[in-house]
Amino acid sequence: MSTFSAKLVRWQRQNGRNNLPWQSSDPYKVWLSEIMLQQTQVATVLGYYPRFLEKFPTVQDLANAPEDEVLNLWAGLGYYSRARNLHKAAKQVADRFGGVFPHTRRELETLCGVGRSTAAAISAFAFKQRETILDGNVKRVLCRVFAQDGDPADKKFENRLWQLAESLMPSENADMPAYTQGLMDLGATVCKRTKPLCGGCPMADMCEANAQGRTAELPRKKAAAKVQTLPLYWLVLRNRDGAVWLEKRPPKGIWGGLWCVPCFEDSATLYRTAEQFGVFSDGLSEAAEFTHRLTHRLLLITPLCGLADTDRPSEKDGGVFSDGLWVARDKLADFGLPKPLAEFLAER
Template sequence: MSPIPNFSTRLIQWQKQHGRNHLPWQVKDPYSVWLSEIMLQQTQVATVLDYYPRFLNRFPNVGTLSDAAEDDVLSLWAGLGYYSRARNLHKAAKQVVGQFGGEFPQTRQELETLCGVGRSTAAAISAFAFNQRETILDGNVKRVLCRVFALDGNPQDKKFENRLWQLAESLMPSENHDMPAYTQGLMDLGATVCKRSNPLCRQCPMSDICEAKKQNRIAELPRKKTAAEVQTLPLYWLIVRDRQGRILLHKRPAKGIWGGLYCVPCFENLDGLHQAARNLNLDSDGLTEQAAFTHRLTHRLLMITPFTADERPSENFSDSLWVAQESLADYGLPKPLLNYLNQAQSSLF
């Protein structure tokens, strides 16, 4: 018998008995579902469980998020990474209010018009919040499908991805009310059972129909993507305090590393750092180089070298932001900077 007719029924029954059924975003409110789906992009559930309630408490609905200042949104996002998600979240909230009257659209196609919402994310929102028959296809789902149906192809090939989309659409249950459990089941199966390494095949509801298991190809499928080269990028921090002991911060450009966050003046070369010191009327010879350290981003390894000023600026500059040590967390600093300043405050100054 073909596994296709049995797939959704098996998955729904398994999810209700063994899946994750107590996550705080498993609700019908589309705002809450949307927020969780954006946070869960490239981020583990355990991490989101820490950020999600704080964000929801500060911005309980799409209206409050739309009205918020971008800096407030970014400060709550600090540490989650991929900061373009937070900026898109803020823009999308304004879209919902301005274009849809504050009510989330129900169809996948309309949801895809929101900033930061792609096809799979839109499908998840429409399935969870509105019981729409739309399928997701994230990394976990691709792994499940490639193994259960022994599909072998280049994961970066568009034709192969389209084939996976077609298969995913064919597997959906016929009843709309089954879509939340089915969609959650896809996520749960890939995340907790059909894992990339050391999958728990004995606990899998598809074990007896899994073609990769029959062919002994579980370790082989799905094919791994070509690993992106990790580039090392030097960064130099200029850490300056004024006469009141406040630290100088600048807002980062929207594009690039830590986009939109507040940070100490940050440069990719020493010439830029020394020029900034001169602009503050600081003698470059009065800068002390601190021990360098590394911080890993997805495709970059940052080699960060902090420099501290041995003297205070001779005047306050109107275009500069000076923040007290105890208030730094309110400004959405990059996590490595906040950790560094908190750990080193007694020894740096």
């Protein structure tokens, strides 16, 4: 066992996070948590994970569920393609693997939404396979401890980090869960992006970046992605019973697969659409605009609200409303809604 892995395993067992609800040898529980934790903090996932397990206690239960039910439970976690891939992968496990998760990393990588690092985590935690992860936290630890300096967007540099990560694994399979969790814990709680706790780091005496005074410099930062401001107009229509008109969003794009009020990038298209419900511009009231931040977009949302004059909209423009329906106030919780829309409707 390398000095690095020996120290890490010992530190994790004594000081790491050992009471997380998904710390299990059950591959379904591990896989579910790993997908949820992609680009999402542990504190956030802790609120969603038990609800998913309660609703879908097995991978077969998840595979059998309607997609809308899965998206509804996912609402608020963001990156909704993860939820759609989660559902597809559950079906793959049920259909292709007989409801039993494959044990090897390469087989796990065939599941929708599962890349190399996620597959390695499932292999290590559930099956104690000698497979290494390489997420953002791990890259930061390796770049600092071993003074790895390179462009994070460079594929050759990433391959170098993979080779380094593979060389550091413990020799005993039994140590893989603690080692893998230790990598995650060290990056998340000690070797943090800003203000790392170097004084309490188990690698302090071997950290090359610390010795060279380069902790703040490494790893090199990615070029900041430009945040685009996108105007978005909501057509919030209710019928005489107070139900709101919802449509299912396309699978790709903002809030893919969720139910939402009709959305438009310009008000002129919104007004034309409202007329198909018998609502003209003077029958719409404009609510206060507000912003909602996505990863690389800032949505500037303007809701326009009105009372529909018909139970069914006109389909003169090719039946664009065929997937829409009126949803009563007390049934909104049964639909997967974008978080900002759920909050908006709750206040009106």
